[in-house]
Amino acid sequence: xxxxxxxxxxxxxxxxxxxxxxxxxxxxxxxxxxxxxxxxxxxxxxxxxxxxxxxxxxxxxxxxxxxxxxxxxxxxxxxxxxxxxxxxxxxxxxxxxxxxxxxxxxxxxxxxxxxxxxxxxxxxxxxxxxxxxxxxxxxxxxxxxx
Ligand SMILES: [Zn+2]
Numbered sequence: 007x008x009x010x011x012x013x014x015x016x017x018x019x020x021x022x023x024x025x026x027x028x029x030x031x032x033x034x035x036x037x038x039x040x041x042x043x044x045x046x047x048x049x050x051x052x053x054x055x056x057x058x059x060x061x062x063x064x065x066x067x068x069x070x071x072x073x074x075x076x077x078x079x080x081x082x083x084x085x086x087x088x089x090x091x092x093x094x095x096x097x098x099x100x101x102x103x104x105x106x107x108x109x110x111x112x113x114x115x116x117x118x119x120x121x122x123x124x125x126x127x128x129x130x131x132x133x134x135x136x137x138x139x140x141x142x143x144x145x146x147x148x149x150x151x152x
Contacts, residue, residue: 044087
């Protein structure tokens with residue numbers, strides 16, 4: 007009976023780990039949505055730039071400041087898009103400290119900046135659980151009361 011309670015306890019822990027993974031997924035989805043929004047903004051600016059250039063060519067009136075401002079806006083957004091894509095890649099390989107926001111390797115147990123316990127602690131627990139679950143494999147439980 008004790009062992010069964012133990013398994014139930016572990017199952018709850020596994021659910022907690024799954025919760026963390028879900029949070030990660032939500033964060034990635036949010037960033038992907040941001041990428042789409044930035045892409046749309048860039049598209050709109052290209053259109054704006056095109057129509058500005060058209061008007062200038064048509065009227066013969068030069069407005070280099072307007073062109074430069076649109077070009078700068080596009081460059082800024084492209085940079086933002088780059089950073090957002092990097093963030094998405096980072097989430098897969100990096101644990102962000104919940105305390106100070108510093109990036110740590112998923113191998114780390116504690117934040118390199120503030121020493122806070124980081125979420126990769128959960129993956130260690132998950133590994134422990136996996137090895138414990140192996141001990142309780144059906145073969146080993148044969149002939150025992152559960
Ligand atoms: Zn930290």
